[in-house]
Amino acid sequence: MNRPRKMAIAAVVLLLAAAMPCALCSGKRVLALIGSEDIRSSHSQYFQGLRDAGLEVDVRGHKDSGLKLADYDTPRYDHLLLLAPRATSFGGSLSKASILEWADAGGNLLVALAPGASDLVRGLAADLGVEVDAKGTRLYDHFSRQAAGGATDPSLVATSAWIDSDAFLGAARPSSPVLFRGVAQAVPTSSELVTVLLSGEATSYSHDPTKAAAEPPLLPAGGAAALVSAVQSRNNARALVVGSLDLLGDELFDAAVEVAESGKSYPQSGNRAFALAATLWAFQQRGVLEASAPRHRNVVTGEEGPSPYRVKDEVQFEIDIFEVEGGERRPFKSDDVQVSFVMLDPYIRQPLQHAGDGKFSLRFTVPDVYGVFKYAIDYHHAGYSYINLEHVVPVRPYRHDEYERFILAAYPYYASAASTMAAFLVLGLAFLYGK
Amino acid sequence: MRAQHWLLLCLLATSILCIIAQEDVAGDANSIPDPAAAAEEPPTPAQPKKAKATTAVVLSVGAAEAEVIAASGKRLSRKAADYGQALLDGVSLEAGASIEVTFTPQADGAASKPQQAMLLLQPKAHKGLSAYAVAKARKDGAHVVSLSQALVEKQLGSLGGKLSVTLLLGDPAAPKGVRWELGTVKLPAAEAGLQPSPVYRTALVQPISNVLPNIAHIFRQPDKRPAAAVSLVFTALALAPLALLLLFLLATGGLGLQNFPTGAGSLWALLFHGGIASILVLYWLFWTRLNLAQTLPPALGLGAVTAAVGYKALGALADARLQQERAGVTPAKKGN
Numbered sequence: 205m206n207r208p209r210k211m212a213i214a215a216v217v218l219l220l221a222a223a224m225p226c227a228l229c230s231g232k233r234v235l236a237l238i239g240s241e242d243i244r245s246s247h248s249q250y251f252q253g254l255r256d257a258g259l260e261v262d263v264r265g266h267k268d269s270g271l272k273l274a275d276y277d278t279p280r281y282d283h284l285l286l287l288a289p290r291a292t293s294f295g296g297s298l299s300k301a302s303i304l305e306w307a308d309a310g311g312n313l314l315v316a317l318a319p320g321a322s323d324l325v326r327g328l329a330a331d332l333g334v335e336v337d338a339k340g341t342r343l344y345d346h347f348s349r350q351a352a353g354g355a356t357d358p359s360l361v362a363t364s365a366w367i368d369s370d371a372f373l374g375a376a377r378p379s380s381p382v383l384f385r386g387v388a389q390a391v392p393t394s395s396e397l398v399t400v401l402l403s404g405e406a407t408s409y410s411h412d413p414t415k416a417a418a419e420p421p422l423l424p425a426g427g428a429a430a431l432v433s434a435v436q437s438r439n440n441a442r443a444l445v446v447g448s449l450d451l452l453g454d455e456l457f458d459a460a461v462e463v464a465e466s467g468k469s470y471p472q473s474g475n476r477a478f479a480l481a482a483t484l485w486a487f488q489q490r491g492v493l494e495a496s497a498p499r500h501r502n503v504v505t506g507e508e509g510p511s512p513y514r515v516k517d518e519v520q521f522e523i524d525i526f527e528v529e530g531g532e533r534r535p536f537k538s539d540d541v542q543v544s545f546v547m548l549d550p551y552i553r554q555p556l557q558h559a560g561d562g563k564f565s566l567r568f569t570v571p572d573v574y575g576v577f578k579y580a581i582d583y584h585h586a587g588y589s590y591i592n593l594e595h596v597v598p599v600r601p602y603r604h605d606e607y608e609r610f611i612l613a614a615y616p617y618y619a620s621a622a623s624t625m626a627a628f629l630v631l632g633l634a635f636l637y638g639k
Numbered sequence: 640m641r642a643q644h645w646l647l648l649c650l651l652a653t654s655i656l657c658i659i660a661q662e663d664v665a666g667d668a669n670s671i672p673d674p675a676a677a678a679e680e681p682p683t684p685a686q687p688k689k690a691k692a693t694t695a696v697v698l699s700v701g702a703a704e705a706e707v708i709a710a711s712g713k714r715l716s717r718k719a720a721d722y723g724q725a726l727l728d729g730v731s732l733e734a735g736a737s738i739e740v741t742f743t744p745q746a747d748g749a750a751s752k753p754q755q756a757m758l759l760l761q762p763k764a765h766k767g768l769s770a771y772a773v774a775k776a777r778k779d780g781a782h783v784v785s786l787s788q789a790l791v792e793k794q795l796g797s798l799g800g801k802l803s804v805t806l807l808l809g810d811p812a813a814p815k816g817v818r819w820e821l822g823t824v825k826l827p828a829a830e831a832g833l834q835p836s837p838v839y840r841t842a843l844v845q846p847i848s849n850v851l852p853n854i855a856h857i858f859r860q861p862d863k864r865p866a867a868a869v870s871l872v873f874t875a876l877a878l879a880p881l882a883l884l885l886l887f888l889l890a891t892g893g894l895g896l897q898n899f900p901t902g903a904g905s906l907w908a909l910l911f912h913g914g915i916a917s918i919l920v921l922y923w924l925f926w927t928r929l930n931l932a933q934t935l936p937p938a939l940g941l942g943a944v945t946a947a948v949g950y951k952a953l954g955a956l957a958d959a960r961l962q963q964e965r966a967g968v969t970p971a972k973k974g975n
Contacts, residue, residue: 638888
């Protein structure tokens with residue numbers, strides 16, 4: 205009775221842990237802070253796109269009095285859209301610290317930058333783990349830039365170097381280059397929580413015209429110049445740092461693209477598709493995983509949640525993983541979810557098998573080492589929420605009577621014991637009653 | 640009023656003169672220069688930053704020169720090529736050695752200092768990775784850029800094999816950048832097992848998941864056992880003495896039970912030997928299926944009964960022998 209109950213409690217706890225960040229993911233309330241009133245009209249298509257996706261966008265000036273992200277611990281908004289790159293302070297009770305605190309509680313954030321972004325906004329990006337290139341710099345590309353309509357501005361860059369990931373961008377990718385005018389970011393390979401969604405083409409570089417050119421690797425150039433990067437913190441709250449406020453604007457949404465060097469032209473830029481896809485990811489409308497009901501059983505006896513295991517038992521571990529996209533729950537399909545069976549070191553680490561119905565399982569033989577083991581799943585795949593769970597199962601050795609009996613190699617010993625006993629009986633009879 | 644008219648006329652005249660002068664120098668009829676700016680700055684393309692609002696410059700590069708410098712600093716070879724031709728032809732770049740590429744960017748034919756003057760290095764074996772080397776301007780307008788293994792390693796980690804080298808020139812004043820495929824250089828092979836590790840993530844090359852190598856537990860191998868035939872032969876050997884004993888007893892008639900008691904003594908004898916046999920059977924059951932707790936009670940019971948019955952049976956045997964002795968019949972003496 206005790207074991208199933210324990211297992212049930214563990215499952216409930218895990219469910220809660222998995223569901224906690226998701227208490228917000230169903231949230232639809234967006235606070236959009238704009239740096240100037242023009243943005244209402246210059247970014248109207250972007251706002252409309254978000255509203256069409258079912259989000260409730262509340263557009264406010266960044267200096268509005270009475271701005272508040274949370275009433276005590278109850279969030280007022282689920283997502284924050286910060287379209288005020290030059291803001292030096294916020295109205296109401298909003299500050300960098302309060303925004304970060306709200307994000308720590310699970311709030312999702314989009315920060316738009318621009319050349320000349322304020323220290324406040326740069327600092328916010330830095331606290332999210334994204335290094336924005338120095339003040340005064342902007343991204344240039346003399347080869348892959350917008351040339352439609354005779355444009356010559358080398359800082360209006362056209363790039364097709366977006367991440368090839370369904371988790372971030374959905375099944376469809378932008379069909380034409382994305383136009384970008386803004387500052388580059390640098391994301392070190394070691395930053396585990398950040399993923400670069402959009403980079404410059406190989407010919408781009410970040411530069412401050414008033415200063416001498418930096419030397420790489422300090423100079424963000426080519427792909428290392430990150431234009432849009434995505435952060436997913438350990439509590440599964442998300443943030444998107446967009447280097448260009450204009451990328452989200454109507455002007456570039458509608459612009460036709462002609463790439464300067466190649467001369468290739470496209471009727472419409474990929475900005476709308478890219479910007480909305482990336483924003484919907486950041487606002488938990490895509491790539492959200494729900495892991496539930498981890499369970500295990502002994503394959504031979506069929507016992508559910510046996511504890512402890514016996515060495516060399518044949519057991520099966522199972523867990524349900526579903527993907528939530530725009531409120532719709534469907535089975536997750538991936539071959540890279542690994543489970544490990546760990547006692548200090550992993551003794552077994554194998555990918556979970558699935559049949560496409562959201563049920564992931566692994567059947568294995570318990571190692572011939574006894575002690576306190578645990579199942580551990582630590583799933584980090586860029587664009588999907590993290591799955592992190594552990595479940596302890598002790599493993600015991602064979603009991604004295606569980607070893608193999610009647611070994612062929614021991615037959616001479618059995619035979620000698622039996623023959624001694626038989627001889628004792630026969631000799632007794634012969635001695636007492638023989639002639 | 641009149642003074643103002645004169646002033647306007649003068650301004651017009653100077654601006655027309657300025658336009659003519661500008662066109663002579665820049666040779667570009669499209670631009671409409673701002674007279675104030677044109678008057679302030681000498682119209683050299685060396686300062687494209689200010690000129691960008693006014694002129695559209697054409698960037699170009701004439702010839703370039705590559706010099707291989709050994710790790711010792713010794714200059715090994717030198718090669719020059721005109722724009723568009725391959726300058727580097729798979730030159731091997733040993734550790735410590737470097738290649739210096741010298742070129743003179745030109746704007747509208749005059750030496751200039753464009754905003755972007757760099758070499759783009761792309762490893763052929765790893766798509767999507769690129770390293771850069773920024774050119775430095777010398778006083779005479781020539782730009783020098785040095786390539787080495789260390790430079791690539793600093794940006795992309797350890798990496799070997801062929802790199803394609805492209806010269807990129809670009810400037811905000813020039814609507815078109817200059818791209819010149821210089822050819823390839825060859826880096827010494829990377830140490831076995833080392834993968835390139837770029838310093839920065841890019842959208843196309845970055846770790847996507849934390850998948851770790853799979854681990855399967857290696858079970859301890861069971862001890863080696865003798866072949867079945869060997870075990871069976873030794874089993875037969877272990878049983879051989881019993882077989883020999885039975886043969887001997889049968890041959891000598893030892894199993895004839897000639898002295899088996901009759902009457903009440905026979906009942907005790909049967910019970911006694913049955914008791915011993917059942918104790919032996921209990922032993923066997925203990926080894927095969929019972930545990931100690933299950934075995935001890937019947938063992939105690941059987942033992943007590945067998946002891947009591949044995950006392951009677953052996954007593955009866957002894958009585959029988961005594962009676963025979965008293966009757967003067969000496970029973971056949973058995974060898975002990």
